[in-house]
Amino acid sequence: xxKPFILVVDDQAEIRQVLEKLLKTNGYQVEDAADGKEAxxxxxxxxxxxxxxxxxxxxxxxxxxxxxxxxxxxxxxxLLITAFGSVDSAVEALKMGxxxxxxxxxxxxxxxxxxxxxxxxxKLKSEIVGLRREVEKYHSRTNIVAESPQMLKILESVKLLxxxxxxxxxxxxxxxxxxxxxxxxxxxxxxxxxxxxxxxCGALPAPLLESELFGHVKGAFTxxxxxxxxxxxxxxxxxxxxxxxxxxxxxxxxxxxxxxxxAEVRKVGCNFPVNVDTRIIAATNRKLESLIKEGKFREDLFxxxxxxxxxxxxxRERREDIAPLLNHFIEKYSRxxxxxxxxxxxxxxxxxxxxxxxxxxxxxxxxxxxxxSLSGSSLIKPSELKNFISLRERPxxxxxxxxxxxxxxxxxxxxxxEHILKILKKNLWNISKSTKDLGICRSSLWIKMKKHGIGxxxxxxxxx
Ligand SMILES: Nc1ncnc2c1ncn2[C@@H]1O[C@H](COP(=O)(O)OP(=O)(O)OP(=O)(O)O)[C@@H](O)[C@H]1O
Ligand SMILES: [Mg+2]
Numbered sequence: 001x002x003k004p005f006i007l008v009v010d011d012q013a014e015i016r017q018v019l020e021k022l023l024k025t026n027g028y029q030v031e032d033a034a035d036g037k038e039a040x041x042x043x044x045x046x047x048x049x050x051x052x053x054x055x056x057x058x059x060x061x062x063x064x065x066x067x068x069x070x071x072x073x074x075x076x077x078x079l080l081i082t083a084f085g086s087v088d089s090a091v092e093a094l095k096m097g098x099x100x101x102x103x104x105x106x107x108x109x110x111x112x113x114x115x116x117x118x119x120x121x122x123k124l125k126s127e128i129v130g131l132r133r134e135v136e137k138y139h140s141r142t143n144i145v146a147e148s149p150q151m152l153k154i155l156e157s158v159k160l161l162x163x164x165x166x167x168x169x170x171x172x173x174x175x176x177x178x179x180x181x182x183x184x185x186x187x188x189x190x191x192x193x194x195x196x197x198x199x200x201c202g203a204l205p206a207p208l209l210e211s212e213l214f215g216h217v218k219g220a221f222t223x224x225x226x227x228x229x230x231x232x233x234x235x236x237x238x239x240x241x242x243x244x245x246x247x248x249x250x251x252x253x254x255x256x257x258x259x260x261x262x263a264e265v266r267k268v269g270c271n272f273p274v275n276v277d278t279r280i281i282a283a284t285n286r287k288l289e290s291l292i293k294e295g296k297f298r299e300d301l302f303x304x305x306x307x308x309x310x311x312x313x314x315x316r317e318r319r320e321d322i323a324p325l326l327n328h329f330i331e332k333y334s335r336x337x338x339x340x341x342x343x344x345x346x347x348x349x350x351x352x353x354x355x356x357x358x359x360x361x362x363x364x365x366x367x368x369x370x371x372x373s374l375s376g377s378s379l380i381k382p383s384e385l386k387n388f389i390s391l392r393e394r395p396x397x398x399x400x401x402x403x404x405x406x407x408x409x410x411x412x413x414x415x416x417x418e419h420i421l422k423i424l425k426k427n428l429w430n431i432s433k434s435t436k437d438l439g440i441c442r443s444s445l446w447i448k449m450k451k452h453g454i455g456x457x458x459x460x461x462x463x464x
Contacts, residue, residue, distance in 0.1 A: 053078065
């Protein structure tokens with residue numbers, strides 16, 4: 001470990017010399033400063049473990065030095081040296097976060113003990129920070145939002161089956177959180193410290209997928225310049241998620257049945273198998289039963305995968321999860337974009353809960369990411385949804401399926417209509433007041449009212 005680095009601040013040269021000598025003989029690295037100004041410069045440019053400062057100096061007080069030291073990202077421990085009798089300021093310093101204080105004349109033995117303790121505290125602090133980071137990393141990987149009875153029930157089974165090695169089949173529409181559930185099964189079980197590998201079986205042509213999953217030997221096909229481990233082997237001891245299993249072609253399905261049966265894989269171009277201890281989780285957004293009927297999915301594979309089935313309902317069937325998911329992603333993206341977004345206005349939220357989310361949690365996540373990155377205010381207003389939607393529809397943006405955009409526009413319209421109606425009612429249909437509340441001009445309000453058919457309910461007698 002590097003030598004602890006200590007800064008000594010005192011305007012009396014003798015004290016600095018005594019302390020410097022004492023600290024150096026105790027194995028510390030020492031820097032000194034003869035006044036507050038010099039100390040502040042050094043604090044801002046150096047990285048000290050401990051700062052020892054006199055409480056009373058010509059230019060700055062020790063309290064000032066303490067405040068600046070504590071504002072540094074490296075967060076040193078601060079010890080104050082006080083003149084006999086100035087206990088009040090010392091107590092104030094302790095309240096502000098100083099580690100301790102010592103009265104003059106200095107008891108050097110006591111000083112050494114205090115510094116050792118301060119360094120010990122610093123070590124513990126950094127260990128805690130490290131542990132907290134670990135925990136956060138773990139949580140951010142497992143963070144699964146589940147408030148609806150359906151999701152809570154799924155989590156109950158996840159808890160139980162995470163301790164087993166059974167094959168699990170997760171069914172659900174696209175974006176419902178199948179991969180999150182698979183990852184949770186892995187992380188809650190004894191395999192958590194081994195790899196979790198997700199493979200999209202629909203993304204690669206069959207021969208490539210086979211060599212990805214099972215590996216190949218050198219020369220097995222043109223371009224196979226080296227032996228290559230397959231993902232089953234890479235995930236040995238851990239878990240493999242075979243995503244979009246319904247897209248796997250039939251010959252490969254036969255090979256997969258063998259893996260499930262014998263717990264061994266055969267590399268492409270190799271005659272002997274390799275044992276693997278990889279837990280298999282499969283996921284699909286297609287109905288495997290209908291694929292079986294169409295002859296596109298093998299029944300024997302289905303039964304081997306279907307040992308424990310989990311069916312994830314679409315978000316529109318578990319609306320209790322919508323608000324918690326919105327909050328979860330607002331928190332995530334506020335942190336990412338360093339914004340202070342508190343959430344949605346109630347009318348925005350209620351419309352978002354009514355929305356059907358055809359793309360499920362993934363659509364919801366993308367929506368929030370964009371909202372947070374575009375929003376300038378801490379509470380998201382219905383009017384901001386419009387910016388978001390129009391940007392989403394810009395051709396330069398990532399392609400998104402048209403129906404989703406149209407549905408979101410419909411959603412925006414509902415929100416806008418509700419919001420305008422609410423404001424009009426609140427102001428007893430007074431247009432001037434309402435335009436002020438809405439932050440739009442009179443003619444825009446008329447146009448919007450006409451668009452939403454609000455004019456039909458509008459009573460002419462209320463025009464001021
Ligand atoms: N219950 C949940 N809690 C927290 N995040 C979730 C939840 N469900 C889904 N998500 C998030 O939504 C996104 C989509 O989830 P995931 O990839 O697990 O869906 P999927 O069902 O595997 O989708 P696909 O069928 O398209 O592969 C991910 O970013 C995921 O983190
Ligand atoms: Mg997936």
